[in-house]
Amino acid sequence: MVKVSIIMPNKNNARWLPKSIGSVLSQTYENWELIVVDDHSTDDSVKIIRELMDRDSRIDCICDPKVPFPLTRNLGFEHSSGKYIVFLDSDDWLGKEFLERGVENIRDGYASSFAVWFGGDKYRKFVFERGVFSSLDALKLKFRFRNGNTLLKRSIIEEHMIRFPKERRSEDAYFYSLYLAFSKKISVDDYVGFIVNRVGSSVSLSGISGLLETFKVYEKLFKVLEENEKKELVNVIRNNDFVFSVLIYLDSAPRKYKVQYGIKYFPNIVRFLLTSDFYMKDWALATFVDLFVPVKWLLRGW
Template identity: 35%
Template sequence: MTNNTPLISIVMPVYNAARFLYPCLNSVLAQTYKNWELLVVDDGSTDDSKKIIQEFVAKEHRIQLITKANEGVSIARNVALETANGQFVYFIDADDIVSPNALEIMVCAAVTYGATIVKADYQAIDEYDKPLFVNKKHLLRHKFAGKILNANDFDRKILMEEYFLWTCLFRMDVIRKYHIRFLPHCRLMEDADFIMNYLIYSERNIYIDALIYGYRKHIGAATSGRKDYNNDLKLIINHLYLMQELSYIKRLLCKIAISYYQEYSQMDKTYDLPPIKHGTILYQYAQKKLVFAHQIIDIYKFITRISILLRYRITMLLSIGR
């Protein structure tokens, strides 16, 4: 390992992902950047996932299989972090694919800018690897590419409420020094919690304008379907609550609290939101349980979607006119 070719630890939790494991693992093998290790954590799969992984382990010495009982994605990633040898860590999901030059692009940016976090972008794909909808926020982020941003600006201008691990490259020395880990048993927005904790200690945050990842949308994906995630949201609120003075964490806490309110109000259950000092207007509506708060939140979210669409269209028109 040299300073220009650091070892990258790729972390991939697997649970009953046999259907898409071949394209995912092959996309890792196809990387133009060669100095990596792949830590695959089989989290108690009951399908052919383990068998498929063992096929790849047998022919590629850089792949390591870790088997464990099923405890959820957060603990699976934490197990891998304890094993990782890399200078950087990159997380992927077992049903997605990684662009061939993904690691090369992110490592180059990390080394060139001395970045503590590098974020790139993604393309949503279907079950057959075909592109789906346009990622509008990708175009909106473009003007900030190559700029070193503080945590607050990085959250507002780059993340834009998209807390996707697989578009980011993290430094392991930061993770080790501050013992940053995923919330055990948290199944929703555990990535947001991890990124927010990381940003507290990350001073050189950069965005690279490149599509490096294929995010697969399909029936059966972990983020599809409706489940009760209220306990998961509580875990994150409790974990980040004492750091609410940081503006980017306050924004996330308000967002989570509002989601918590909406879930419980729809189920006609009682709820008590945690007091967040100087929280957003929408949070204050929810926290005070004002009449029509639910409708106001829905209207605000609709206006936000329209605003992003308009900004995207304007940016497109300006780029065509140049």
């Protein structure tokens, strides 16, 4: 039974840590290690982590690291020893069969279906077709391949020296796009193995500042791809994941920037909406319309 390393960055998420770590403890697959990297939390996070460490020796903590988020994920990876890797945020959680199904079905990577939790009994599920797909399908956003719902191979990360960048916005897009660039086949599951928490989430999109940093991260990504003779993937990412990221940050930007950048990227977004197989196209359409007419909550309905 191979070991899986779960890397969990944390900062002041004491409210959700018991549920997040509890979802790891509840896994049907038992050969795992959980490395929590706590970034100088000022709440009860460290107390909770240490209490759980006393109960289960598979849990470890790197407390008060000398590097900031998102580099804490790299630090956790460097301290891990598993053949397979999961990056899980400390306010999200896993379905109990996630690791077992991932280890059983992984190719170059594994992606489960997922759900977004809005509180109470309000969820929105995204269930993908089960099967083996190309990494290009993932880059075209036919299914989600990001933190939490993916199982990765350590060998691919190490061989190609893939690490999270220092930027705090779109850092996951950078890391997972590079991972997919050096992968071929991804196993996709219809099992909902990951829950994204949207209640009091610690994630801050920061609107226009997040968008400007996103531009920087993608240019860095494109440069690395070109240096590794993966230039053909630049346009794929520019026409899909990049547009998705632009919409994410414009969604929380002030109205004047929505209009300004909505006009600038109008052709890119329209092409994306008309040609992509994006698994959240209804969200993308509502967000696009809202750049010019503030009706997203009416259109989304969730």
